[in-house]
Amino acid sequence: MTAWQRIKANLRVVFMAFEIELRQSFTDAFVLFGIIVQPTIVAFMALWMLKDQVANYAIFVVVGSAMTGLWTTLLFQGGNSITGERWTGTLEPLSCAPAPLRAVVSGKLLANITQSLLSLICCYTFISLIMGLPLTIANPGLFAGSIVLTVVAFIAFGLIIGSLFILNPDVQRFQNGLEFVVYIFSGFLFPIALLPMWTTPFSYILTPYWAARALHAASSGTGSDGEIYFCWAMLIVFSILYAIVSKFLFKSILRKAREDATLNMQ
Amino acid sequence: MSAIEVINLQREFQTTIGVFNRKKKIVPAVKGISFEIAGGELFGLLGPNGAGKTTSVKMLTTLLIPTGGTAKILGLDIVNDAEAVRPRIGFIFGGERGLYWRLNATDNLRYFASLYYLDPAVSKKRIPYLLEMVGLTDRADEKVEGYSRGMRQRLHIARALLHDPEVLFLDEPTMGLDPVGARELRQTVRNLQDEKKTILLTTHYMFEADALCQRVAVINKGEIVAMDTPSKLKDSVNDLSVVEIEVFGIPPETVEKIKTLSMVENVSVEDRDQLQLLLVHTSKGAEAIPLLISELNGLKLGKVTTREPTLEDAYVRLVGGE
Numbered sequence: 346m347t348a349w350q351r352i353k354a355n356l357r358v359v360f361m362a363f364e365i366e367l368r369q370s371f372t373d374a375f376v377l378f379g380i381i382v383q384p385t386i387v388a389f390m391a392l393w394m395l396k397d398q399v400a401n402y403a404i405f406v407v408v409g410s411a412m413t414g415l416w417t418t419l420l421f422q423g424g425n426s427i428t429g430e431r432w433t434g435t436l437e438p439l440s441c442a443p444a445p446l447r448a449v450v451s452g453k454l455l456a457n458i459t460q461s462l463l464s465l466i467c468c469y470t471f472i473s474l475i476m477g478l479p480l481t482i483a484n485p486g487l488f489a490g491s492i493v494l495t496v497v498a499f500i501a502f503g504l505i506i507g508s509l510f511i512l513n514p515d516v517q518r519f520q521n522g523l524e525f526v527v528y529i530f531s532g533f534l535f536p537i538a539l540l541p542m543w544t545t546p547f548s549y550i551l552t553p554y555w556a557a558r559a560l561h562a563a564s565s566g567t568g569s570d571g572e573i574y575f576c577w578a579m580l581i582v583f584s585i586l587y588a589i590v591s592k593f594l595f596k597s598i599l600r601k602a603r604e605d606a607t608l609n610m611q
Numbered sequence: 612m613s614a615i616e617v618i619n620l621q622r623e624f625q626t627t628i629g630v631f632n633r634k635k636k637i638v639p640a641v642k643g644i645s646f647e648i649a650g651g652e653l654f655g656l657l658g659p660n661g662a663g664k665t666t667s668v669k670m671l672t673t674l675l676i677p678t679g680g681t682a683k684i685l686g687l688d689i690v691n692d693a694e695a696v697r698p699r700i701g702f703i704f705g706g707e708r709g710l711y712w713r714l715n716a717t718d719n720l721r722y723f724a725s726l727y728y729l730d731p732a733v734s735k736k737r738i739p740y741l742l743e744m745v746g747l748t749d750r751a752d753e754k755v756e757g758y759s760r761g762m763r764q765r766l767h768i769a770r771a772l773l774h775d776p777e778v779l780f781l782d783e784p785t786m787g788l789d790p791v792g793a794r795e796l797r798q799t800v801r802n803l804q805d806e807k808k809t810i811l812l813t814t815h816y817m818f819e820a821d822a823l824c825q826r827v828a829v830i831n832k833g834e835i836v837a838m839d840t841p842s843k844l845k846d847s848v849n850d851l852s853v854v855e856i857e858v859f860g861i862p863p864e865t866v867e868k869i870k871t872l873s874m875v876e877n878v879s880v881e882d883r884d885q886l887q888l889l890l891v892h893t894s895k896g897a898e899a900i901p902l903l904i905s906e907l908n909g910l911k912l913g914k915v916t917t918r919e920p921t922l923e924d925a926y927v928r929l930v931g932g933e
Contacts, residue, residue, distance in 0.1 A: 354728045361721070361725040433708055435711065443726070444726045444727070444728060606675055
């Protein structure tokens, strides 16, 4: 198999995993509640509270809450789907198939992110129309570009997190802790300038931070185009870096899981 | 060159005991097994639960890394060449896990076909062919959650054959199936053998190994205790006869007492609805019956017969009545 054929075959695996994850989600009533009912309630409450605020403040909160939703979906749905594979006994055949497990996990993450993003966009648009509260995006072109890079960056970040779930099901215990750490250090709900100075380097190495900054700047119009492009560059650099790290991480973690016999729930 | 070559393969598991003062404990599951399987051979690995059969198969399918010894599949090392081994093997593990229950059979197979890099044009033809082969064509569009255990097991076989592997590992494929389902599955295994696949089958059903396998290895407590053709293993118990006595409500202490009789080599009890079948391995044949009946004095008895030993009796002798 040539390198180009392998890339094509791996992309096919990513899209197949994407399709399978979505099909499975749409047959699960709990997941449907999480992506339709719950976001509608949250969007309604958020926009009700923000109806008297200035427009760019409202969009800041909406984008921030969308980012938290995205990260929570990635962490919980993505992580739990790997644990679910372990419970159903499918992690073993996935792990020793010729296709890299990273391709499968990427497809699953893409499905989780797409699902979360579409649900949030639809819910906020629907509720804002009902309430007659327009959510104006200052720079739609840069906002759309930022969303695409955010999806890529979250997949790359999710690959690092996902590999930990493959190592051991006990990682689930730390899910809540991980959820809030990223909320805070990525500036989803408030600027990181409010945090102590020494925490800033942690924020800079997190792709969700650059994603949040780009999306906030593009949506509220509070940042220059140059600042948004800089965030894009950082998103691309860190996404590549994460992808490279995840390749080695998956290799060593899969070996460790085969040594420790943790691919199956005994 | 052998299709499968196993040399002194070992696997230990680490576990912890205690709550506050936790201590690590090493549990040996496979203690240095060695065997070779020729290309196109159907080889059986027999043993009781916990003997190390599944652990051995998991090592050979690259799912577990051995703690000692080596093994080669088609000349490729299972640890160092794991990525090269994987496209050339197929495996199924007994039970119902390992499938996506909320998807139908076709979607399950489409997914795994992509994982094995099957060209979409190839998988478009291969999937209906395999569904036909395992008798699932009519139910292919139904969710797996509605399938019987036998249907799921047959879908497992279809999954394992998607990429047309040269070597197949079947770990207790008929476990939990009804007699008809088990018979159909055995026929599928025979068909695979006709296609010259190399097959390693693990089972604890002796008649299954007897009917299917060209050679068998008996594994007990992580060690191979015998390896030969089924007929030669049966020959090893030619000196024995088996006395079968139907008895109602035999107490465990009576069984223990019979075990201590000098002419008795092994005793086992099988539950048969209202009664138990006492199986006694003895070198005395029918001569042992009067003494055995005297030991069962006071108990209601049914039929008493003697028969020639089977592969199962050879197995019982090898694994010590377990």
